[in-house]
Amino acid sequence: MTEQPKFQRRKRRGTVSAVEQPKRPVSKPAVPTITELQAQIAEKEALLQRTAELEAEREHAAEQASQEARRKKSASDAKLKEQRHAKMAELEAQRVRDAAAKAELERQARAAKPKTPLVLASAPALQPKPAPILDPEASWKSIDRFELDAQRLADRNVITALRQDPSHTRFDILRTRMLQALSENGWKRIAITSPTKDCGKTFTAANLAISLSRQENCRTVLLDLDMRSPSLHKIFGVSDTGAIGDMLRGDIAPEAHLQGFAPNTISAGSHVALGFNGIVEPYAAELLQDPSTQAVFEDIEKQFNPTVMLFDLPPALLNDDVIAMRPHIDALLIVAAGGSTKANDIKETERRLGEKIPLLGVILNKAENADVGDYPY
Structure with missing residues (x-):
């Protein structure tokens, strides 16, 4: 038998193997069943429900915090108002004390005055107002x-x-x-x-x-x-x-x-x-x-x-x-x-x-x- 060149042998072998190799089946994507879809929907609804519950909890917490702040502010305002009333009461009491002290001083001054009023020998002379100075040049x-x-x-x-x-x-x-x-x-x-x-x-x-x-x-x-x-x-x-x-x-x-x-x-x-x-x-x-x-x-x-x-x-x-x-x-x-x-x-x-x-x-x-x-x- 005449010997064939190597490249021809390889060619024939490659051809045979290509013909003889069996074909693999093509895989198709799996289609979810109704049960699986219902399970996914239930899972999403549960997730949404949880999200809503968390949002409600946050809003409730914020409302409680706001109420607490208002309560504290109201308490602070009431305290300030009470302090102002106390200060005004203190000032009024001080004014009453000052008026009483002034009245007592006036009473003592009247008591210290002589019984007979002093009489001047003559009334003080009224000083005439100086006449306005006129400037003819003006x-x-x-x-x-x-x-x-x-x-x-x-x-x-x-x-x-x-x-x-x-x-x-x-x-x-x-x-x-x-x-x-x-x-x-x-x-x-x-x-x-x-x-x-x-x-x-x-x-x-x-x-x-x-x-x-x-x-x-x-x-x-x-x-x-x-x-x-x-x-x-x-x-x-x-x-x-x-x-x-x-x-x-x-x-x-x-x-x-x-x-x-x-x-x-x-x-x-x-x-x-x-x-x-x-x-x-x-x-x-x-x-x-x-x-x-x-x-x-x-x-x-x-x-x-x-x-x-x-x-x-x-x-x-x-x-x-x-x-x-x-x-x-x-x-x-x-x-x-x-x-x-x-x-x-x-x-x-x-x-x-x-x-x-x-x-x-x-x-x-x-x-x-x-x-x-x-x-x-």
């Missing part, structure tokens, strides 16, 4: 101030503003003579009036106020009391004037109504206070005679301590306003218009004011052919 600083338009003043014949008209020196002379007369006689309140209309009394008052403002240590108050025909505010170009009647009635404080010069280029000083008026007062004479007017004048003197108070009054022969002002003034200036004012008008003006009102002088305004060397007043 009042001057508190008033409102308005701008001065030098050209406007010059256009309205306020010759003391720019001082270009040589006649301004006449107002400086009038200022100096007037201040000397006030100092010598102890006067302060000066009325400026005229016999009739259009004599220039307001023009005189405005020029005199600016001239006085340049006098060192001179404090001037100028009030527009021509309440039937006010015009001082028009000369100075002030529109926010208010009503001077309200100030005289006491409805407005003087420091709230009066106005002063703002810093300017014409060297007009800051110690001039002007009381403008923009509302016609039909009962001017009645208001000037009212006690409130005198009280306001005194208040101005206390607060501002003016050196001079100028009152621009209406014409003396037109109504009784100047006569009503007679108790409030110390001296009088009469402004006459050259060529129109008659000597009898000036005499009648003096007569109406009475002999008790000193006449500082008669100022001749609108005089023709008067040079600087003449003094038409």
Whole structure:
């Protein structure tokens, strides 16, 4: 027999063994029986029942713990309440003891007092309250101030503003003579009036106020009391004037109504206070005679301590306003218009004011052919 190669023999053997090896049966999963399923279900139900019992036990334990905590807290609160009551009772007892001790001390003090009371030889003198200290400078600083338009003043014949008209020196002379007369006689309140209309009394008052403002240590108050025909505010170009009647009635404080010069280029000083008026007062004479007017004048003197108070009054022969002002003034200036004012008008003006009102002088305004060397007043 011819010998076969080894790999062929192995091949044949492997083929035979593969053919001859018997096949193993494939195992199928076992299907549980009904009995086994019922047993599993019973086991799960028992487990769930146990779980529920454990949960109930935990809830019961928690409820008992909560009740115990509430009981302890209630007991603690009751104890604290009892302690507070005890403390309050102790304080009340102490208060009663203190009151009793105080009453006993008062009884002993009364028993120790002498039977006859002591009598002073004279009653102690009452010390007067010190008067409030008024600072005039504070009042001057508190008033409102308005701008001065030098050209406007010059256009309205306020010759003391720019001082270009040589006649301004006449107002400086009038200022100096007037201040000397006030100092010598102890006067302060000066009325400026005229016999009739259009004599220039307001023009005189405005020029005199600016001239006085340049006098060192001179404090001037100028009030527009021509309440039937006010015009001082028009000369100075002030529109926010208010009503001077309200100030005289006491409805407005003087420091709230009066106005002063703002810093300017014409060297007009800051110690001039002007009381403008923009509302016609039909009962001017009645208001000037009212006690409130005198009280306001005194208040101005206390607060501002003016050196001079100028009152621009209406014409003396037109109504009784100047006569009503007679108790409030110390001296009088009469402004006459050259060529129109008659000597009898000036005499009648003096007569109406009475002999008790000193006449500082008669100022001749609108005089023709008067040079600087003449003094038409």
